[in-house]
Amino acid sequence: MSTFPVSEAVKRMRPSATLAAMQAAKDLKASGVDVIDLSVGEPDFDTPQHIKDYASEALQIGVTKYTPTAGIKSLQTAIAGFYEREFGAKFEANQIMATTGGKQAIFNAVCAITNPDDEVLLHQPFWVSFPEIVNFTGAKIVEIETESTEFVLTAAQVRATITPKTKLIIINSPGNPSGRVIPAAEFRRIIEICAEAGVFVVSDECYLKFVYQPNQMFSVAMLPAELREFVCIAGSFSKTLAMTGWRVGYSIANESWTRSMTKLQSHSTTHPTSFAQAACAAAFENWNETQKSLDSMLAEYARRREFLIPALRSIRGFKCAEPEGAFYAFPDKFQNPNRCKIAAAFGLNSARCRFTSERRTISTAQELKHTLLIWSRI
Numbered sequence: 001m002s003t004f005p006v007s008e009a010v011k012r013m014r015p016s017a018t019l020a021a022m023q024a025a026k027d028l029k030a031s032g033v034d035v036i037d038l039s040v041g042e043p044d045f046d047t048p049q050h051i052k053d054y055a056s057e058a059l060q061i062g063v064t065k066y067t068p069t070a071g072i073k074s075l076q077t078a079i080a081g082f083y084e085r086e087f088g089a090k091f092e093a094n095q096i097m098a099t100t101g102g103k104q105a106i107f108n109a110v111c112a113i114t115n116p117d118d119e120v121l122l123h124q125p126f127w128v129s130f131p132e133i134v135n136f137t138g139a140k141i142v143e144i145e146t147e148s149t150e151f152v153l154t155a156a157q158v159r160a161t162i163t164p165k166t167k168l169i170i171i172n173s174p175g176n177p178s179g180r181v182i183p184a185a186e187f188r189r190i191i192e193i194c195a196e197a198g199v200f201v202v203s204d205e206c207y208l209k210f211v212y213q214p215n216q217m218f219s220v221a222m223l224p225a226e227l228r229e230f231v232c233i234a235g236s237f238s239k240t241l242a243m244t245g246w247r248v249g250y251s252i253a254n255e256s257w258t259r260s261m262t263k264l265q266s267h268s269t270t271h272p273t274s275f276a277q278a279a280c281a282a283a284f285e286n287w288n289e290t291q292k293s294l295d296s297m298l299a300e301y302a303r304r305r306e307f308l309i310p311a312l313r314s315i316r317g318f319k320c321a322e323p324e325g326a327f328y329a330f331p332d333k334f335q336n337p338n339r340c341k342i343a344a345a346f347g348l349n350s351a352r353c354r355f356t357s358e359r360r361t362i363s364t365a366q367e368l369k370h371t372l373l374i375w376s377r378i
């Protein structure tokens with residue numbers, strides 16, 4: 001039907017570019033083409049065995065029914081326990097809700113607060129879904145260019161961009177695709193400026209645990225409660241524990257914001273899968289075992305990063321700001337008149353699958369250079 005009456009809200013959105021690229025790469029691979037897939041950021045590790053076991057146990061004992069919209073109590077309690085242990089922050093159950101991945105936490109948070117006349121700030125470079133979620137609401141996107149600060153958002157940039165129409169800013173640190181981390185003091189200043197101006201903040205902390213020495217992990221949960229009033233934390237199990245397909249994330253926000261998000265979710269996905277929630281709760285409850293799995297994945301990411309970043313920088317014409325976190329690199333082909341940014345990743349799907357074809361594994365700087373040079377046609 002050529003005149004299908006798509007709604008204005010959906011018409012404003014573009015499909016996820018990364019998911020479309022991933023599908024195209026899969027289709028090409030299936031037809032025998034040798035493809036280097038630099039699309040979605042997905043760990044190539046499998047979910048740790050103990051978490052799979054928790055899910056099997058939950059299935060066996062019949063955790064197969066509807067749960068409360070905001071998630072099972074044990075998951076809310078486990079999330080609160082994690083934030084108290086790690087950051088000394090106390091959150092009540094009515095501030096926490098389980099979501100279908102971090103993406104739904106962001107979608108809920110933006111939709112629950114934004115109107116078509118509002119302005120929403122996004123710092124460049126940003127994850128592909130941020131603008132489309134904002135487009136869905138009809139609000140106006142205002143981009144903050146961060147090239148002059150090597151892709152690290154600063155308080156001065158935020159202050160200079162806020163207008164009386166600014167309702168919300170989405171902050172992502174460690175960031176996709178830059179890997180950059182906003183230093184703790186600067187992050188605090190940004191939140192203070194937003195709070196002073198009455199601007200709300202979605203802090204996408206999906207890469208919270210992915211910070212490389214000597215850089216320090218920072219969550220807005222570390223800020224005083226009065227500053228946190230303006231912030232919704234969007235968290236995710238996807239990357240942290242190599243659970244992208246499980247679709248479990250969470251939001252932590254003030255009670256009113258959480259109530260609005262719960263209302264929205266109650267009429268969309270209802271809640272994330274029951275036994276996946278139970279497994280995530282157990283993963284947080286048995287944190288020592290979970291931390292061990294996380295540590296071994298982080299050590300491998302760190303090893304790949306040590307290879308990838310110097311290798312990219314050694315290519316004539318390339319520069320690459322230090323990715324202090326996440327599992328991305330964001331090199332810039334700066335001596336070419338047609339400047340272009342290239343996102344690369346060192347998540348497993350990057351170092352092995354992304355930079356690996358069925359026939360060739362990239363294991364030396366020379367091979368990486370060769371591949372990138374051909375690909376970027378320098």
Ligand SMILES: Cc1ncc(COP(=O)(O)O)c(C=O)c1O
Nearest residue numbers: 101102103127176206236238249
């Ligand atoms: C910056 C960022 N935020 C959120 C997400 C959402 O992750 P998920 O919905 O799988 O939890 C992603 C996934 O790639 C991401 O890169």
